[in-house]
Amino acid sequence: MWYNHDKMVYLDYAATAPILKEVKEAMREAEEKFFGNASALHTPGHLAMNEIEKTRELLAKIIKAEPEEIIFTAGASESNNTVIRTFQGCEIETSPIEHHSVLETAKVCRGKKLPKLYSYMLANNETGEVLKLPEIDKSFFDDSPLFREKNDWGKELVTDKRKSYLHSDLTQVLGKIPIDVKKLGLDYASFSTHKIGGPIGVGALYVKKGVPFKPLIIGGNQENKRRGGTYNTIGIIGFRTALEKIMTEKTCERYNKEVRKLRDLLAKRILEEIPGSSLNTELRASASLPNILNVSFRAAEGESIQLYLDAEGIIVSTGSACAAGDTKPSHVLMAKTGDAEVAHSSIRFSFGLDSSLSDVEQVMKVLPKIIDRLQQISTI
Ligand code: PMP
Numbered sequence: 001m002w003y004n005h006d007k008m009v010y011l012d013y014a015a016t017a018p019i020l021k022e023v024k025e026a027m028r029e030a031e032e033k034f035f036g037n038a039s040a041l042h043t044p045g046h047l048a049m050n051e052i053e054k055t056r057e058l059l060a061k062i063i064k065a066e067p068e069e070i071i072f073t074a075g076a077s078e079s080n081n082t083v084i085r086t087f088q089g090c091e092i093e094t095s096p097i098e099h100h101s102v103l104e105t106a107k108v109c110r111g112k113k114l115p116k117l118y119s120y121m122l123a124n125n126e127t128g129e130v131l132k133l134p135e136i137d138k139s140f141f142d143d144s145p146l147f148r149e150k151n152d153w154g155k156e157l158v159t160d161k162r163k164s165y166l167h168s169d170l171t172q173v174l175g176k177i178p179i180d181v182k183k184l185g186l187d188y189a190s191f192s193t194h195k196i197g198g199p200i201g202v203g204a205l206y207v208k209k210g211v212p213f214k215p216l217i218i219g220g221n222q223e224n225k226r227r228g229g230t231y232n233t234i235g236i237i238g239f240r241t242a243l244e245k246i247m248t249e250k251t252c253e254r255y256n257k258e259v260r261k262l263r264d265l266l267a268k269r270i271l272e273e274i275p276g277s278s279l280n281t282e283l284r285a286s287a288s289l290p291n292i293l294n295v296s297f298r299a300a301e302g303e304s305i306q307l308y309l310d311a312e313g314i315i316v317s318t319g320s321a322c323a324a325g326d327t328k329p330s331h332v333l334m335a336k337t338g339d340a341e342v343a344h345s346s347i348r349f350s351f352g353l354d355s356s357l358s359d360v361e362q363v364m365k366v367l368p369k370i371i372d373r374l375q376q377i378s379t380i
Pocket residue numbers: 014015074075076077078099101121124125169171172191192193194201202203322
C-alpha cells in the first residue's frame with residue numbers, strides 16, 4: 001500500500017533512485033563489521049580501508065580508469081564544485097544546460113587566465129539529451145599561475161600542462177550507457193551513488209593522473225590529501241553494492257532494451273491520446289538516455305500536473321528536482337526551446353529497472369483526464 005493507493009508508481013528515478021535492497025543489507029552489515037576509522041593503523045581501520053579500496057577498484061574498472069584516479073566525495077555537487085574551483089580565475093566554458101552545481105560555481109570562479117576548463121555533461125538530467133563533448137585544444141604550455149601555486153597539492157603533481165582540460169558531469173550516465181573516460185578524452189568526471197540505487201550523500205570524482213587539482217576540503221590527509229574528512233566507509237560500501245549490480249545485471253544493456261521500450265511506449269501513447277502534448281526529449285537511441293522522457297502539455301501547468309498525479313499515487317518531476325519550489329522556468333528547457341510556456345508546462349518521467357508496463361498503463365489511465373481538466377480551466 002502507498003497511502004490510499006494499491007501501490008506507488010514511482011517515475012522519478014532521475015531525481016533519486018530508491019535505495020536497493022542489496023545496498024541496504026550490505027550497509028547494515030557494514031555498520032557492524034566496518035565501523036573503524038579507515039585512516040587508523042589498527043585492525044578495524046585496516047578492514048574499513050580495504051572495503052574502500054575495493055570500491056575504488058570497481059568504479060575504476062567500470063569507467064576504464066586507474067584506482068588512483070578516483071576520489072570519494074559527498075556527491076556529484078561536491079565533485080563538480082571541486083573541479084571548477086581548481087580552475088578559479090581561469091577561463092571556464094560550460095554548456096547552458098549543466099546542473100546548477102556546475103553553472104553557479106563557474107559563475108563565481110570564472111576568470112581570464114589559461115588553462116581553460118570545459119565542463120560539458122554527457123547527458124542531461126531534465127531531458128535525457130545526450131550531448132556531443134567539445135573538441136579541446138590539447139597543445140601544451142607551462143606558464144600559468146595555476147601550475148605555479150605552492151600549495152599542499154604541489155605543482156610537481158601537475159605533469160600535464162595543457163591549454164585546455166575537459167570535465168564531464170556523468171551523474172545521469174553511470175549504469176545507463178557504458179563509460180570509457182579515456183575514449184571520451186576526459187580529464188575529470190563526476191558521479192553520484194543515489195542515482196543508481198546507492199545511498200544519498202556519496203559520490204566520486206575521476207581525476208586523470210597529472211592534471212591540475214586543488215582540494216575543496218582541506219585539513220585532512222585522506223584520499224592522498226585530495227579530500228579531507230573521515231571516510232564514509234558505510235556509504236562507500238553501499239556505493240560498491242550498487243556498482244556491482246551494474247556489472248552483474250548488465251544494467252546498460254537492460255536500460256537500452258527494456259527501459260527504452262517502456263519510455264518510448266509512454267511517449268507514443270501520450271502523443272496519440274493527449275491533445276496539445278509535445279516531447280522535449282528526442283527518442284532516437286543515440287540522442288537521449290533510455291530512461292528519461294520530458295513532455296510539455298499545452299495550457300497545463302507542470303506543478304499542477306505533478307500534484308494531480310501525486311494524488312493518484314504517481315510520482316514524477318517538473319524539470320529538475322533541484323529546481324523544485326523555484327517558480328522560474330527550467331533553465332534547461334529555456335535553453336532548448338526558448339519558450340517559457342513550454343518550460344512551465346513540462347513533466348519529466350524517469351524510469352528505473354523496476355519500472356513496468358503496468359506503470360505506463362497506470363499513468364495513461366489518469367493523465368489524459370488530468371490534462372483535459374487543467375486545459376479546461378486554463379486562462380491561456
Ligand atoms: N549533476 C546532475 C546531472 C544531477 O542530476 C545531479 C542530481 N540532481 C547532481 C549533479 C547532483 O548530485 P548530488 O545530489 O549527488 O549532489
